[in-house]
Amino acid sequence: MKRRGRGMACMWYPIGFTVVANPSSAVVKVNEDGTATLLTGTVETGQGSLTILAQITAQELGIATEDVHVVSADTDTTPMDTGAIASRTTYVTGNAARLAAEKAKLILFDVAAPMLGVKPAQLEAGDHKIFVKGYPQRNVHIGDVANHARMVTGEPPIGSASYNPHTVALDPETGQGKPFGTYVYATQIAEVEVDDETGEVEVLRVVASHDCGTAINPMLVEGQVEGGVSMGVGFALQEEILFNKNGVQINPNLTNYIMPTSLDMPEVEVDIVDNYDPTGPFGAKGVGEPTLVPTAAAILNAIHNAVGVRITSLPATSEKVYAAMKAKRAQAPKQIAGGEARPQIGGAPAPSPAD
Amino acid sequence: MEKKTDVAPKATPLETLQEADQILRVPALAPLVTYPLEVLVPEARQQTPAVGQRATRADGRLHGLGQTKYIDDWYFPGMLYAKIKRAGVASARIKSIDTKEAEAMPGVVAVITGKDIPCNSFGPSLKDQPVLADTRVFHAGDGVAAVAAVTEQIAAEALDKIKVEYEVLTPVLDPLESLKLETPGVHAPNANIYGHKVIKKGDVEKAFAESYQVFEGSFRTQMVEHVPLEPHATIAMWDPNGRVSIYSTLGRITLGRADVARTLGIPMSRIRMIATIVGGNFGGKNEITTEPALALLSKKTGRPVKCTFTRPEEFYASTTRHPLIMDYKTGVTKEGKILGRKIRLVLDGGAYCSWSETTLGKACILSAGPYNIENLYAEAFVVYTNKTMTGAMRGFGAPQVCFAYESHMDDIAIALNIDPLDIRLLNAFEEGSLSPTGQKLQSVVVKESLLQAAQRFGWNTNGNGKGNGAKS
Numbered sequence: 095m096k097r098r099g100r101g102m103a104c105m106w107y108p109i110g111f112t113v114v115a116n117p118s119s120a121v122v123k124v125n126e127d128g129t130a131t132l133l134t135g136t137v138e139t140g141q142g143s144l145t146i147l148a149q150i151t152a153q154e155l156g157i158a159t160e161d162v163h164v165v166s167a168d169t170d171t172t173p174m175d176t177g178a179i180a181s182r183t184t185y186v187t188g189n190a191a192r193l194a195a196e197k198a199k200l201i202l203f204d205v206a207a208p209m210l211g212v213k214p215a216q217l218e219a220g221d222h223k224i225f226v227k228g229y230p231q232r233n234v235h236i237g238d239v240a241n242h243a244r245m246v247t248g249e250p251p252i253g254s255a256s257y258n259p260h261t262v263a264l265d266p267e268t269g270q271g272k273p274f275g276t277y278v279y280a281t282q283i284a285e286v287e288v289d290d291e292t293g294e295v296e297v298l299r300v301v302a303s304h305d306c307g308t309a310i311n312p313m314l315v316e317g318q319v320e321g322g323v324s325m326g327v328g329f330a331l332q333e334e335i336l337f338n339k340n341g342v343q344i345n346p347n348l349t350n351y352i353m354p355t356s357l358d359m360p361e362v363e364v365d366i367v368d369n370y371d372p373t374g375p376f377g378a379k380g381v382g383e384p385t386l387v388p389t390a391a392a393i394l395n396a397i398h399n400a401v402g403v404r405i406t407s408l409p410a411t412s413e414k415v416y417a418a419m420k421a422k423r424a425q426a427p428k429q430i431a432g433g434e435a436r437p438q439i440g441g442a443p444a445p446s447p448a449d
Numbered sequence: 450m451e452k453k454t455d456v457a458p459k460a461t462p463l464e465t466l467q468e469a470d471q472i473l474r475v476p477a478l479a480p481l482v483t484y485p486l487e488v489l490v491p492e493a494r495q496q497t498p499a500v501g502q503r504a505t506r507a508d509g510r511l512h513g514l515g516q517t518k519y520i521d522d523w524y525f526p527g528m529l530y531a532k533i534k535r536a537g538v539a540s541a542r543i544k545s546i547d548t549k550e551a552e553a554m555p556g557v558v559a560v561i562t563g564k565d566i567p568c569n570s571f572g573p574s575l576k577d578q579p580v581l582a583d584t585r586v587f588h589a590g591d592g593v594a595a596v597a598a599v600t601e602q603i604a605a606e607a608l609d610k611i612k613v614e615y616e617v618l619t620p621v622l623d624p625l626e627s628l629k630l631e632t633p634g635v636h637a638p639n640a641n642i643y644g645h646k647v648i649k650k651g652d653v654e655k656a657f658a659e660s661y662q663v664f665e666g667s668f669r670t671q672m673v674e675h676v677p678l679e680p681h682a683t684i685a686m687w688d689p690n691g692r693v694s695i696y697s698t699l700g701r702i703t704l705g706r707a708d709v710a711r712t713l714g715i716p717m718s719r720i721r722m723i724a725t726i727v728g729g730n731f732g733g734k735n736e737i738t739t740e741p742a743l744a745l746l747s748k749k750t751g752r753p754v755k756c757t758f759t760r761p762e763e764f765y766a767s768t769t770r771h772p773l774i775m776d777y778k779t780g781v782t783k784e785g786k787i788l789g790r791k792i793r794l795v796l797d798g799g800a801y802c803s804w805s806e807t808t809l810g811k812a813c814i815l816s817a818g819p820y821n822i823e824n825l826y827a828e829a830f831v832v833y834t835n836k837t838m839t840g841a842m843r844g845f846g847a848p849q850v851c852f853a854y855e856s857h858m859d860d861i862a863i864a865l866n867i868d869p870l871d872i873r874l875l876n877a878f879e880e881g882s883l884s885p886t887g888q889k890l891q892s893v894v895v896k897e898s899l900l901q902a903a904q905r906f907g908w909n910t911n912g913n914g915k916g917n918g919a920k921s
């Protein structure tokens with residue numbers, strides 16, 4: 095019989111490296127027509143971070159995402175970056191890109207001020223224009239200012255900046271300190287169906303509520319969550335590198351190392367928690383890694399809710415779930431006779447992953 | 450059994466065939482451009498303000514049209530293909546490596562071993578990993594020689610001609626064994642425990658004594674692979690000016706360039722490291738692998754050299770996720786408020802340190818969960834074993850400890866007959882809460898995320914009609 099269960103898990107996760115410096119640098123060049131180029135040493139590894147960086151740069155300059163071309167990942171041309179790691183790109187590289195764009199923007203303000211007959215501090219950028227604060231009708235197109243800057247005043251609007259999260263080293267004795275700039279939070283709830291004759295687990299639905307500060311691009315946040323859930327399903331139920339007794343891997347291929355396919359994917363419902371972090375670019379933090387952190391825990395709690403067994407070693411393969419259910423059934427009459435007051439913590443001992 | 454097969458009549462006139470060809474309209478040449486060049490920009494990419502827009506990715510169009518060029522798609526004139534000979538034994542002393550037969554093979558242009566690497570060690574924190582193993586093998590995926598040949602097939606065949614003589618040693622495979630002081634050191638004379646972290650707050654023993662009930666739980670996780678769609682790939686090109694250009698699937702080119710400069714002993718200004726669009730990383734491409742070896746093969750041959758990992762190499766020759774052994778002990782009040790928690794984590798660090806220190810730190814700091822716990826003692830160890838190296842992987846230890854602290858949390862909730870949602874809301878961080886390291890937390894929304902997810906799921910209304918409700 096198939097039994098349904100539900101389980102939840104919440105988590106916290108830091109953005110960036112633990113204590114050690116992990117700076118990012120960026121260069122923003124505003125072209126003569128008001129479009130821009132961002133130079134960054136980070137790498138697009140499929141997560142869409144270059145689009146996020148373009149959006150942050152565009153926001154600071156008051157132009158559109160499409161107007162920003164991103165040049166990345168070439169040590170000859172792009173500035174140093176700690177790289178696509180530790181969910182840090184939106185927060186750390188994003189802050190560097192925003193600061194670099196701000197510097198270029200301040201050059202544009204210096205040039206636009208006499209054009210508009212005001213002081214630079216009275217200016218703002220938005221909707222492809224540089225305008226007087228509170229008087230948006232008094233404006234010049236950003237392209238006209240950028241062109242004027244290069245052709246007339248001779249100050250090409252180029253900005254460069256670096257950002258490194260503020261941290262405090264941990265005390266070696268007590269571990270007290272400030273290891274990270276900020277953290278994100280999330281909850282996932284899974285609904286599973288467990289076949290109580292075979293131990294097979296199917297994940298039907300995952301509800302994921304994630305904090306990332308400001309969502310620079312909600313679509314890319316959703317993409318990260320769906321990808322994270324798929325990785326979490328594999329971690330919870332299927333994937334495991336196995337070794338023989340000599341320490342040589344026995345399943346280094348996709349035939350015997352089982353990963354989730356599209357058929358194993360549950361329905362994923364994503365919510366972005368409304369939040370703003372004052373230290374992030376436009377309030378943004380990050381979302382890459384946290385998306386998979388609570389998935390396995392939620393699924394395992396759902397298995398317990400469905401069939402009453404606590405699997406304490408991952409992955410919860412059918413064999414493991416079946417063995418735990420069998421052990422529980424064998425134990426059941428004894429528990430009633432003994433009148434045990436409290437349920438046992440932990441489950442049936444499962445084989446160690448190194449076996 | 451014999452069966453009559455249909456064959457075309459021998460006397461088909463040529464005209465008929467030509468006619469058939471006309472009907473099928475098989476083009477003699479593929480059209481010059483097979484994708485649209487007029488770009489339609491989606492509205493979300495054109496709108497201001499840019500932040501908050503559901504803007505499509507600039508690289509999405511190329512991916513969709515199949516026009517993204519990954520390193521394996523690239524070819525440079527005269528390019529050679531490299532393969533790495535893997536040890537296949539978990540722990541051994543290398544007595545000799547004979548490459549003569551491989552070098553004599555037609556089509557093989559160069560062979561190198563660890564002895565050719567000017568500085569044969571690297572690593573993001575401990576420099577304990579050789580580019581190619583020269584005296585010792587620490588795990589079965591260690592490379593022992595690299596071959597460059599005119600085709601991938603010849604390079605692969607040449608690997609079989611390389612004769613390596615090993616003195617096989619007993620491998621250390623169990624992290625709990627490795628933790629014991631009497632266990633022989635994987636990297637002797639260095640100790641097997643190569644990282645240790647403690648987080649201490651309040652007095653746990655006192656908290657346990659004051660608790661209504663104390664719960665214990667033990668949890669383990671397995672070793673997993675990142676499995677990116679695109680395996681590790683590199684092209685190295687040494688030019689006559691003594692500069693080397695390296696196209697790589699690295700996620701961290703700034704660090705990569707420093708590692709290549711160090712291992713090859715050349716100035717950074719002579720290295721150009723270019724990462725292309727990378728087909729998936731998940732933490733597995735955060736340090737160099739074969740880059741220095743390929744640069745040397747290119748220097749030796751004067752030709753560009755490419756190496757793409759096979760899928761098995763992705764498993765045994767790159768980093769993996771740390772298996773963890775996690776022991777939890779938690780004292781709570783009758784209402785489910787956590788008074789104290791004691792945690793011990795043992796991380797299987799595999800053969801090399803890689804990103805273990807970061808993983809150790811994050812796992813230890815995060816292990817208590819997003820909960821206010823005034824009395825805490827968390828201790829974490831990472832140990833060497835002769836298994837595939839473990840390193841950075843999406844979450845750096847967090848998915849492992851979350852599995853433990855959230856399973857443990859449900860066990861406590863069920864035993865005390867408290868709804869899993871309520872026990873979490875009771876203990877969760879709030880704005881300004883102090884983390885286990887004493888950091889004052891900002892923009893905290895654990896409770897908001899719990900309530901939002903519970904509402905979306907229909908937690909209090911039996912799973913939106915789909916679930917079976919809490920059994921507790």
